[in-house]
Amino acid sequence: MTAHISHPPFSAQSFQAKNLTCVRGDQTLFASLSFALTSGECLHVRGENGVGKTSLLRLLAGLSQPEQGEVIWNASNIKSDREAFHQALCFLGHRDALKEDLSALENLMMYATLGASNSSRESALQCLWQFGLRGREDLPVHYLSAGQKKRVVIARIAMRGVPLWILDEPFNALDSQGVQGFIGLVEQHLSRGGIAVLTGHQELGITGLRALQL
């Protein structure tokens, strides 16, 4: 599994968290959390189970609101132009959000249409093949293994070509070849001037990786 998806480079981008506070139930998970990322940078959010990694990523993606603080995409609060932010964002949560009755190829084409991307059937097939799914492209997704489903999700991320990736535990269910292929894809994204924030419990050999320990 190797990453050879080609998209043009991005213009300069920036992504910032300013003094974020997150409360869940009666617990303050984190307070005054800040970071700033620019094009080509990747933040690896780390910490024990239940410490608040998913909660942070959901705040960063605008899926929930912080008790205090703000999230800034290219100098604007993400609440000020939600549509522009969501067009720039690829969010991967714990659920893979694939349509189980559709094939891998149909899933990719459906998301390309929803994301207003003009990706062709051929480029969707290329993405699936590059992520090890040759021969599985027309099977309903519910027949695929957990790792194969994750590869469909990765192919979808690769196809979208947006500058900001927020990925919660993207390596789960992947075998070691799959992990290496995905790391290659993230590096390719960063080299084009993209930005990534991701969680994961393993060491990642990504060049220039920054760590945030919760």
Ligand SMILES: Nc1ncnc2c1ncn2[C@@H]1O[C@H](COP(=O)(O)OP(=O)(O)OP(=O)(O)O)[C@@H](O)[C@H]1O
């Ligand atoms: N809506 C909620 N109400 C109360 N507690 C919540 C709520 N949402 C999350 N929590 C709690 O907040 C804490 C942080 O959860 P979160 O999913 O962010 O952790 P995590 O660091 O991603 O964990 P893991 O490594 O296990 O995925 C947990 O103790 C969780 O039970």
